Amino acid sequence: MTSTAPVPTLHTFAVRATGVDRAFGGVRALRDASFSARPGEIHALAGENGAGKSTLIKVLCGLVAPDRGRVEVNGRVATAFQELSLLPDLTVAENLLLADPPRGRLGLVRRGRLAPEARRILERFGVDHIDSRAVCADLPVSHRQVVELVRVLATEPRVVFLDEPTAALPDRQVEWLAGHMRRLRDEGCCVIFTSHRWREIERLADRVTVMRNGTHVATREKLAEAEAVTLMSGRTLGAMYPEIPPPATAGPALSFSDPGGISFDLRPGEILGVGGLAGQGQRELFLTLFGAGRPARVTVDGRPIRIRRPKDAIRAGLGIAYVPEDRKAEGLFLPLSVRDNITLATLGRRSAAGFVRRGAERAEVAGIVSRLGIAGGGAAAGTLSGGNQQKVVMARWLLADARVLLLFDVTRGVDAATKHDLYRLVAELARAGKAILYYSSETEEIAHLCHRVLVLREGRVAAELPGPVRDAERIVAAAIADGEAHA
Numbered sequence: 410m411t412s413t414a415p416v417p418t419l420h421t422f423a424v425r426a427t428g429v430d431r432a433f434g435g436v437r438a439l440r441d442a443s444f445s446a447r448p449g450e451i452h453a454l455a456g457e458n459g460a461g462k463s464t465l466i467k468v469l470c471g472l473v474a475p476d477r478g479r480v481e482v483n484g485r486v487a488t489a490f491q492e493l494s495l496l497p498d499l500t501v502a503e504n505l506l507l508a509d510p511p512r513g514r515l516g517l518v519r520r521g522r523l524a525p526e527a528r529r530i531l532e533r534f535g536v537d538h539i540d541s542r543a544v545c546a547d548l549p550v551s552h553r554q555v556v557e558l559v560r561v562l563a564t565e566p567r568v569v570f571l572d573e574p575t576a577a578l579p580d581r582q583v584e585w586l587a588g589h590m591r592r593l594r595d596e597g598c599c600v601i602f603t604s605h606r607w608r609e610i611e612r613l614a615d616r617v618t619v620m621r622n623g624t625h626v627a628t629r630e631k632l633a634e635a636e637a638v639t640l641m642s643g644r645t646l647g648a649m650y651p652e653i654p655p656p657a658t659a660g661p662a663l664s665f666s667d668p669g670g671i672s673f674d675l676r677p678g679e680i681l682g683v684g685g686l687a688g689q690g691q692r693e694l695f696l697t698l699f700g701a702g703r704p705a706r707v708t709v710d711g712r713p714i715r716i717r718r719p720k721d722a723i724r725a726g727l728g729i730a731y732v733p734e735d736r737k738a739e740g741l742f743l744p745l746s747v748r749d750n751i752t753l754a755t756l757g758r759r760s761a762a763g764f765v766r767r768g769a770e771r772a773e774v775a776g777i778v779s780r781l782g783i784a785g786g787g788a789a790a791g792t793l794s795g796g797n798q799q800k801v802v803m804a805r806w807l808l809a810d811a812r813v814l815l816l817f818d819v820t821r822g823v824d825a826a827t828k829h830d831l832y833r834l835v836a837e838l839a840r841a842g843k844a845i846l847y848y849s850s851e852t853e854e855i856a857h858l859c860h861r862v863l864v865l866r867e868g869r870v871a872a873e874l875p876g877p878v879r880d881a882e883r884i885v886a887a888a889i890a891d892g893e894a895h896a
């Protein structure tokens with residue numbers, strides 16, 4: 410039978426949501442949200458923390474039912490989530506083949522075939538350095554993330570959702586993932602991903618959709634970062650990076666000398682960046698200084714101190730803020746209010762004479778809370794978004810006696826507007842005379858925020874660059890150039 414009816418335009422979209430509402434209890438995660446993505450494109454979803462990106466993905470892949478509105482999908486869908494969905498007690502092979510294990514003639518699972526089959530898949534994706542027999546819980550987070558991605562990509566889907574796929578990946582694996590995203594796109598697959606790193610969106614996405622407050626704001630092929638930030642936050646933020654005040658000329662607040670190959674002095678008001686390719690000893694340096702690594706000797710304000718446990722570091726006036734890999738807030742007392750969390754660090758000081766000066770303290774905290782745009786001073790810290798919790802952790806140091814701050818990847822997984830606020834907080838801490846050691850998995854930040862940058866390679870200082878470096882490529886070049894010189 411022939412028909413002259415026009416061919417239905419089934420393939421103009423791979424997924425489409427129209428007028429979707431979804432609430433969780435009292436929280437309206439999606440409000441009249443619409444979205445559409447095509448086959449053969451990489452489409453980024455951008456928005457602040459809590460804008461509704463993950464919820465939209467969950468609605469589109471059928472994991473969460475919309476309260477209202479329509480969802481249409483063309484083809485097989487695969488999704489990799491932020492919270493890894495691997496079963497931790499199972500091996501890599503079991504996780505990879507869970508949905509479709511190799512079976513014998515009687516339909517029984519051939520356990521002996523699991524590991525070799527999984528190894529073939531890992532080889533196909535160029536990541537056979539990961540042992541298919543390893544138990545997932547024993548793998549580093551970055552490897553678990555790679556396994557999660559391989560599990561998703563290996564199903565040859567027509568639509569792929571990747572919810573912050575790069576947040577736990579080192580640079581090299583980001584390149585690996587980018588390659589596979591492009592390959593899938595070129596094969597006609599629709600690849601949808603979320604990220605808080607604008608450079609990644611710029612580099613990878615054919616189109617970007619911005620969400621704010623659970624709703625669609627714009628979909629564009631080209632979008633400059635400044636406009637994106639305005640669209641995401643609903644406010645004009647001005648320059649992304651603040652002016653960094655000059656450091657004091659006073660003697661060092663901290664001197665560290667490690668026979669292993671890292672030595673530095675850190676002056677009051679100075680922001681010293683720790684850069685280099687991922688995994689070159691940056692984390693170990695921070696852990697050592699915080700008393701959670703190998704024992705170290707440092708000099709703080711001229712006093713030699715031995716650091717063997719975190720208590721030694723805190724007594725010596727070292728404060729640490731970082732985002733742990735599993736993204737659960739540490740260093741905060743979640744049931745206590747924001748205000749109490751900020752003042753906690755100073756209780757010892759204020760009650761030295763037997764009194765806590767509540768009034769003065771309250772005024773000081775109110776000033777900080779409003780200056781830094783921290784939401785809900787009286788609310789329990791546990792109810793804040795990750796980015797706002799991070800602000801509270803750092804705001805504490807403004808009041809506290811800590812003289813040296815160890816800021817380790819404090820902006821990871823945080824949206825652009827909150828990053829903007831955190832950068833200002835870093836500048837303010839420096840202005841208040843705190844000596845700051847700063848690491849970020851985004852080299853861009855180190856390039857803009859730091860007075861000086863130590864470039865690490867294999868646990869040693871490979872180069873020292875005067876800052877602000879501004880051009881992140883120069884830090885990467887210094888890390889690599891030195892590597893070649895040593896090769």
Ligand SMILES: Nc1ncnc2c1ncn2[C@@H]1O[C@H](COP(=O)(O)OP(=O)(O)OP(=O)(O)O)[C@@H](O)[C@H]1O
Nearest residue numbers: 433436437438456457458459460461462463464465
């Ligand atoms: N299962 C749930 N129960 C209660 N509230 C939820 C649930 N899932 C999401 N929310 C709320 O819905 C809102 C949107 O969350 P969603 O995770 O979709 O945002 P997002 O844009 O993905 O944020 P992020 O960038 O931080 O991952 C937030 O206020 C969040 O707290």
